[in-house]
Amino acid sequence: MPTFVLVRHAKAGRSPGVPDLDRALADRGRSDAALIGAFLAGALPHPRALISSPARRARETAAIVSAAAGWRSALVTDDRLYGGSVADLLAVLAEQRADSTIAFGHEPVWSATVAAIVGGGVVGMVTAAAACIEGEAVPGGGVLRWMIVPAALGGGPS
Numbered sequence: 001m002p003t004f005v006l007v008r009h010a011k012a013g014r015s016p017g018v019p020d021l022d023r024a025l026a027d028r029g030r031s032d033a034a035l036i037g038a039f040l041a042g043a044l045p046h047p048r049a050l051i052s053s054p055a056r057r058a059r060e061t062a063a064i065v066s067a068a069a070g071w072r073s074a075l076v077t078d079d080r081l082y083g084g085s086v087a088d089l090l091a092v093l094a095e096q097r098a099d100s101t102i103a104f105g106h107e108p109v110w111s112a113t114v115a116a117i118v119g120g121g122v123v124g125m126v127t128a129a130a131a132c133i134e135g136e137a138v139p140g141g142g143v144l145r146w147m148i149v150p151a152a153l154g155g156g157p158s
Contacts, residue, residue: 007061008107011025035150038153039130041070048100049076050102052103052104059077059104062075078092082105093137111125116140117136126149127156
């Protein structure tokens with residue numbers, strides 16, 4: 001059964017004149033991403049696919065998480081993960097031929113996709129949160145196995 005981990009990008013800064021796509025992680029975001037990566041090293045030691053939004057903050061989160069987890073899989077970016085919909089994220093996940101996929105992206109799509117796959121409910125993903133789902137990337141096709149936030153690991157406030 002496939003496993004998907006959706007990771008919301010870590011805390012990013014806002015600088016006047018910097019386009020949204022180019023926003024970099026804040027110091028807290030970098031430290032929270034490293035905490036989540038260390039946690040994921042034990043929870044999912046060898047993901048087969050790493051996919052990210054093309055936004056700088058998502059790619060930086062992916063790089064820090066991967067380094068902290070010791071993963072060697074190449075990161076692939078997919079434009080549908082920036083400004084896309086739940087249907088777009090479900091399509092990207094369904095296209096993966098891997099038994100374990102980690103995707104890095106944005107709210108509100110990440111929370112809404114978790115809720116869709118597990119068949120409903122309300123989910124709220126703070127920055128750098130990670131949610132693990134087992135099942136198929138279709139509405140009602142999976143089970144939420146766990147969700148972790150940086151604050152639970154000693155990181156920034158949720």
